[in-house]
Amino acid sequence: MxxxxxxxxxxxxxxxxxxxxxxxxxxxxxxxxxxxxxxxxxxxxxxxxxxxxxxxxxxxxxxxxxxxxxxxxxxxxxxxxxxxxxxxxxxxxxxxxxxxxxxxxxxxxxxxxxxxxxxxxxxxxxxEGRPLSTVAPEPAEGTFVPRPGALPLLSADDAAALARSGVLLDARAGERYRGEVEPIDPVAGHIPGAVSAPTTENATEDGRFRAAPELRERFAALGAKEEARVGVYCGSGVSAAHEVLALAVAGIPAALYVGSWSEWSADPSRPVATGADPG
Structure with a gap:
């Protein structure tokens, strides 16, 4: 689907x-x-x-x-x-x-x-000229009960290992990945071995996703092919979910590191790389 x-x-x-x-x-x-x-x-x-x-x-x-x-x-x-x-x-x-x-x-x-x-x-x-509403609906109560585990999840240690053995994509802006600026978290840079892959490059100017073949080509150039083990992180696990979605559109399954850079950088014992190279 x-x-x-x-x-x-x-x-x-x-x-x-x-x-x-x-x-x-x-x-x-x-x-x-x-x-x-x-x-x-x-x-x-x-x-x-x-x-x-x-x-x-x-x-x-x-x-x-x-x-x-x-x-x-x-x-x-x-x-x-x-x-x-x-x-x-x-x-x-x-x-x-x-x-x-x-x-x-x-x-x-x-x-x-x-x-x-x-x-x-x-x-x-x-x-498309479609209508909006100002009425807050009151739908009938749903029955959904969360049963976690249907999509892969990464811990900090998992992300570090995947950066060495597979493909770990950093969905943040390139300048944050390179360590040139860090407006939110305490340390600038990226997880050693991670590849810069800003999620903004997955969409066109109007906010729609690029076509699946174009996304596959982009991710393949970053090493994220269908046979690869792929993970994604960002600042706090929000924009990375968008990159996981883009990968899904491209037909490439990927794991999400929810803690992302905000968790990684808060631990002074974890290594940090800077510059354009994965490190």
């Missing part, structure tokens, strides 16, 4: 007999909160999901800035939105797709088999 859906496809499915559950996951690093934007207009029937409190646990030492959520909290949020295991789910955000990808990854990791992301997000929907 394709991991993404176009606005026109979503409109057709939403008007059908088995409409998908819609999750609005508008989020920006450092704010502002996405709820006010949701209240101003969202896809009809979409339920707002808060990334920081429902798709992540509290930040803390040894956990990173967006660790895995408590499964009870996550499951309750999904059921509140109407999510059940036998009903398709589509997540979207206001761009650049990171919040929606985090929801996609968590649901897939937790065992839901039919989850997609709206390609191009809210902008793709409105660009």
């Amino acid at each position: 394709n991991a993404i859906i176009t606005a026109s496809e979503l409109a057709g499915e939403s008007a059908g007999e088995r409409p998908p559950v819609l999750l609005d996951v508008r989020w920006q690093l450092g704010g502002p909160p996405g709820r006010p934007a949701y209240d101003e207009g969202h896809l009809p029937g979409a339920v707002y999901i808060d990334l920081d409190t429902e798709l992540a646990g509290p930040a803390g030492a040894g956990r990173g800035r967006h660790p895995l959520p408590d499964l009870d909290v996550f499951g309750a949020a999904m059921r509140r939105a109407g999510v059940s295991a036998d009903r398709p789910v589509v997540a979207y955000d206001g761009g650049p797709g990171w919040g929606a990808a985090r929801a996609w990854w968590l649901l897939r990791w937790a065992g839901h088999e039919d989850v997609r992301v709206l390609d191009g997000g809210l902008a793709a929907w409105t660009a």
